Amino acid sequence: MDGLGSGIGQLSLHHVDVFTDRPMAGNGLAVVASPGPLAADEMLRIAQELRQFETIFLFHVGEDGAEARIFTPEEELDFAGHPVLGAAAVLHAQSRPTADRHVWTIRVAGRPLRVTTVARDHGIIGAEMDQGPATVSPPLPQGVARRFAAALGLRVEQVREDLPSQVVSTGLPYLLLPVTSEGLAASHVAVADLPSMLSEIGAAFVYVLDPDRPEGRTWDNRGVTEDVATGSAAGPAAAYLVRHGLRPADEFFHVHQGRFVGRPSRIDVRNAADGSISVGGLVAPFSSGSIEMAAVRPG
Structure with a gap:
């Protein structure tokens, strides 16, 4: 997919702010998309370098979702809310920029999470996740x-x-x-x-x-x-x-x-x-770029 994990030796990087309608507010998040597998220690080191509370890594990105793994600078998590919402917003902005609404499935630790995204003005994306019953x-x-x-x-x-x-x-x-x-x-x-x-x-x-x-x-x-x-x-x-x-x-x-x-x-x-619990909010884009895998895997 264009803009997500393209380029040999590179990972795409998107920084978004979740639960806010403007950049540099809300909860910052790094969304990293990879065209191939990454080792857990590599993802942990990237999360430590990016220094966000959480970083979400996307794999097997398709038209309607992706596999994901979530890391804090200390450990991997089986679930976290704002990374899943932010990842779906990035998918919407990158692959369906003209769509008003789309439904994604983000799979974390084998659990499929359904996220509905809605385009707003100025690049803002609304995202709502069904977390299932508590x-x-x-x-x-x-x-x-x-x-x-x-x-x-x-x-x-x-x-x-x-x-x-x-x-x-x-x-x-x-x-x-x-x-x-x-x-x-x-x-x-x-x-x-x-x-x-x-x-x-x-x-x-x-x-x-x-x-x-x-x-x-x-x-x-x-x-x-x-x-x-x-x-x-x-x-x-x-x-x-x-x-x-x-x-x-x-x-x-x-x-x-x-x-x-x-x-x-x-x-x-x-x-x-x-009994199902829905959690959502607005997601504001802040920056995008790439990570050189040569820096993560020095030869």
Whole structure:
């Protein structure tokens, strides 16, 4: 496909910003398309060099989708939201620039993800993904929830004890910790053993959620980098808010994120009547270019 992975020894590179209507806002993403296979260590090193929170690699790009692998600078992920949306927007812009609407299938870790893209003005693409139904675990015991609150630097009064802390997943399990607006502002990773704590309850990451706005925050588990806008957490947040009667079922609403890192983002979510979770937003193009494989595979 023209513009995607063309050229021997080169990978195509597209930098887009997701969950925003303008460049240099929202959540930045690198979309890398390859005409052939790449080793996992090569993709990891490229992700580390690009230094985005996540980089998505596309393979076997066709008229209606692609195979994909997603990397942070630390590891490969089986699922992430904003990379899938951003990748579909790049596919739309590159291969169907005159189409008003198209449906793509992005396959990640063997899981097909259906994304609908819609062309907007000034090169902006709207993208919406069906994440399927959410899996909701039983509420954590109050003592365990308080232990996680302390691990995030929170005082007891900054946690919403009228709502449960639960692990919810639409592909990547998040501990949803409901907090007050003051708790959201104060939260941070305050312990070194957060990964082992999360593993004990079957979660990969924690998502601190102010359910009133609603607005969330999450970090890498070392607490080094705060994510700007997390599609894989917004889906679970939507399921959680509807389940507890805080938002209506089968209606779109917004989850906010990124304010605390200076990149406010808006994620569109909906928990359909059949239980499926939709997550979407706008995608703005920023730059494009190529990666020389000779630099990745020095001879």
